[in-house]
Each structure stands twice: as structure tokens, then as C-alpha cells.
Amino acid sequence: MAYQVTARKWRPRKFDEVVAQDHITTTLKNAILSERIAQCYLLCGPRGVGKTTTARILAKALNCSDRQGADPCDTCESCQSIVAGTSMNVLEVDGASNNSVEDIRELREVVRYAATEGTYKIYIIDEVHMLSTAAFNALLKTLEEPPAHVVFIFATTEVQAVPDTILSRCQRFNFRRVAAGQIAAHLRVIADGEGIVADERALFLLANRADGALRDAESLFDQVVSLNAEGISADVVEQVLGLVDRSIYFEIMEAVVEANPARVIDALDRAVEAGAEVEEFTHGLVELLRHVLLAKVQESAATLDVAEEDKVNYETLGAAFATEDVMRMLQVLMDLEGELKRSVSPRFRLELALVRFALMGRAVDVGELLTRIKALEEGAVTRPSVGAKPTASNLSRPAPTTARESRPSVRPEPPAPDREVDAPKPTEKAVLPASESSPSRPPVVSTPTAEETLQPPADDSSRGSLSFEQLSARWDELIDAVRGVQPALAIFLKGARLLALEGKSIKLGFVADDRFPMAQVVKNRESIEAICAERLGDVLRLNCVVAGGAEEDAGEKKKVEMPEDDSTVQSILDTFDGELV
DSSP states (O other): OOOHHHHHTTOOOOOOOOTTTTHHHHHHHHHHTTOOOOOOOEEEEETSSSSSHHHHHHHHHHHOOBBTTBOOSSSSHHHHHHHTTTOOOOOOOOETTTSSHHHHHHHHHHTTTSSSSOEEEEEEEETGGGGGGHHHHHHHHHHOOTTTTTEEEEEESGGGSHHHHHHSSSSSEEOOOOOOHHHOOOOOHHHHHHOOOOOOHHHHHHHHHTTTHHHHHHHHHHHHHOOOOSEEEHHHHHHHTOOHHHHHHHHHHHHHTTTTTHHHHHHHHHHHHHOOOHHHHHHHHHHHHHHHHHHHHTOOOTTTOOOOOHHHHHHHHHHHHHHHHHHHHHHHHHHHHHHTTOOOHHHHHHHHHHHHHHHHHHOOHHHHHHHHHHHHHHHHHHHHOEEEEEEETTSSOOOOOOOHHHHOOOOOOOTTTTOOOOOOOOOOOOOTTTTOOOOOOOOOOOOOHHHHHHHHOOTTTSOOOOOHHHHHHHHHHHHHHHHHHOHHHHHHHTTTTEEEEEEEEEEEETTTTTTHHHHHHHHHHHHHHHHHHHHHHOEEEEEEOOOOOOOOOOOOOOOOOTTOOOOHHHHHHHHHHHHOO
């Protein structure tokens, strides 16, 4: 007998032998057993997954005289003639070469004749999407109301090209791509049946290369067996198909973990010198990172369709990388795949990407990073250096004070003896008002404390020496500093009027119509105060009032109570972050 390729020799002859299409074969078997036979079946899906094979099994089962359940016997005269392609009751039509309206008209004339043997006359039209529009239209009436003895079976890889008028008259079955594990298991059955020793890793390489098409995997199997008919190893598969050695991929990823770009380039050079194409190498690296990502996300490589020895390597790499790192490398390589075909120097582009992987920093969890920053800020506040000027970092957490203490009155009263006041500089004198001092009592001169004695002499910009004139002169400078951080906030400050500097309190005046700008300034008060402390070297408090008429502090605006059932007003307040005043 003449040699037959594996795809034809091991073609399924029964429904249960069709690989990975149980959802279709089970439905067809039940339809045969219950005699619920439709006038047309549409089998669609990718190439090499069993569409035409299933159509032939269905045709044999419908006309088999000695059917065993739902499966054909495969020994009767009808089954043998269908296998040999000589049956007068089962006609296979190639839609690509018989796509004209004249071919469909001829078919319409033939369908009127009853079957010569068996029950049904079956027409299998392969690649039905290649029929012309006129041919589809000519088939509509016959397809909708065919003779009782006629069954149509369509097969196509592009179901989107079939008109909806045809689809509505058919029972549609969608074939799936075959998983790599199922392809490898089927190749194992073929290898054992042929007496060929096959390595598990080699079978998975063939399965992954087939990309879900079982017929492609069987063709690749024949190609590898032609080189060495006694045994199939991973090295042989890589040599025949031009694949890259998997160990090089793992070596490159280990070099990335070690941040060793020299080792990365050396591994890539060895792969290219062995004959690997840059596009093929990139595709293989994407596949490896995909498996690493799945092992990382699923916290195990047990469900991956790879050889057992590779699962350990994927779990090891998954433990070495963060999920964000793997996703970032995958995104770079997938973008690179589309650019390599148009690139003048694809190898250099790949080298650049791999070196970037080796030198890029590792991803850090945002929550952990914020915790570190918070700890540093708290340490800066609790342990300030002696004599250090206040900055935005150590002013981010001011000491808690009451609202009344944080807002000085318009006319400051002299501090009581038991209240804490800012200590004057050693060179200045603190004099009590005449109304509280005895006429014959000399002015009281304060004595500098030990902490003040340790501090260096203050210059004109030292703490406590800022005057209103100096603040006015540098107010535009402060607004520019705020503009660098929050431009909109600087606009609101520009529209305010600097009224006074009362002790450590800066009083800003807003007109009555500027409620929103004043509210935004109050909302971002801490940021402005931090910038003032950094620029002026003094801790100042910012107070906003309504200028003109009765002064009203922005911190104590009288709020209007809103009815509980007024959802519209509440929605507007939530949208614009506002309040009723």
C-alpha cells in the first residue's frame, strides 16, 4: 500500500475519535439517535480542527446500514464507498472552485433525485464562504425547503463571510482550537502506534508550534520523523523547525534577574549564530513570559500546557519577578514584534530591549512605598535638628491646635503669664504695656533660655523677624512658588488681597463674590503654609476673610441646612465639592 501521511492515516472514523470537540460530537450523536436530522449543518472554526472529518463521519452515520449506536460501522458497502470517495449518495463539493451560480443551478437539478442506496443524499460543500453572492442567493430556496432525503453540510473557516440568510437556515457548530496538551497526548498515541520513541518535551514543542491546529501538528510530526524515524527528541525538533533552544530563554531571564546585560547579549549571540531568526526568537520569548505570567498569577504552573520539567523553571522565574515586571516586559516585546518587520536592524532593536530588561529597576508595591515615605516624614517631624529651618517636609504634620488658638484676633491682646508665647531673641526686650505695669516698676527684660542660647544669631530672614513690608515685597515670589506646584491655586491667591501680618498669621481678603476661590485656598492651606515656611524661613498661619463689611473667617462660615430629601442639590454639591453657605 502507498505511503499515507499521518493526517490521513490517523483520521478519526468515529465521533469519539475526534479530538477536543466533544460539545459537537455529543450533539450530533444525540440528534442521530433521536432521528432529529436537520436539513443543513454549518461547521465553522479554524483550520485543522476536524470540520471536514466530522462531516464525513456524520454522512457515514446517516447512511450506514449496520450502525452501532450513533457511530457508523465503517465496514458496510456505504461506509467503504464514502471513505474511498466513490459514493453516489455523498458528494463533496469544493466551494472555492465551484462558486458560480451555474454550479449551484446544476446542484439544484440533482437534489431532486432520490438516493440510490441508503436513506439520505448528502452534499458536503467545503469552504462554503467562497461562493459568490449570486450562488448564495440561488441556493436559498433549496436550502430552506429541500427534499426530505437531502442533507447539506457546510464547512468554512470564515463564517463571517457567509450571508445571514444562509446562517439562519443552518444549525451552526463552532469548532475550537485544540489545546497544546491534547495535541501532545494525541501525538503520543500516534508515536506509540507507529513504534516511535518520542520525548515529552519534543511533543509539546510540536503542539505549541501547531497553534491549536491538530492537522498542522501531524504534518510537523511527519517532517521530524523524516529526519530520525527511530526517535524524536527536543534537539531534533528544534533543528528541523528552526526553533530556539529553550535553555537559552531561561538563561536570558536568569541574566535579567541578575541585572547582567553582558550575559544577556552573549546568550542572544549564541542563539543567532545557531541560526535562529530574530522574529522567531522574539516570539519564543513572548511565549515564555506568558507562561511565567500565568504561573505567577495562578501561583502554580500545574495547569500550564508544557512539559513537566519546564513547569519548575516557570515557577522559579515567577518567584523572581513581580507581576508588574513580567507585564512590562511582555508589553515591550509585543510592541517590538510588530516593529521588527519594518525595522532596518531588527537584531539591534531586540538587543536594546533585552539590555533594557536587565538594567531596569524592579517594581515596588505602591502601598509599601507610601509606608516608607510616611515613616520618613514622621521621623523628620519628631526629631528635627537643632537650629534647622522649617521646610515643607517637616511642616506636613503641624502640631494640633484648636481653631480659636490658630486664628489671632484683629487686635492682639498681651499674652497672659501662664500662656506660651514666642520667645524673643536675646538681643530684644519684651516690655509689658503701661496699663499693666506699675509706674515705678522698670520694664521687665526677659532672659534667654538655654535652648535659645545654643542657637546661632539670627539674620534678617530668621524666624520671628518677618515684617508685613517684607512679606508684601515677597508675596509675588510666594505666588510663583505655588504656581509651580498648583497653577490653579496660584490664580486664586493672585485674586486675593494681602491685608495684614498679625503675629504669625497672614490675613488674606476676598470679596464676597469669591466664595469658591476662598474655599479652595482654605482647602489647600497646609500646602501654601509649607511653601511659605520653605521660602521665608518662618512658620506662618494663613487665614482668609471676606474683605469689606463685616469680616467673616473662612474657617467658620455659617452653613445652610439642606432638606434631607433634596437629592438634586446634594448631587451638585458632591460633583463640584461645594457646600451651601
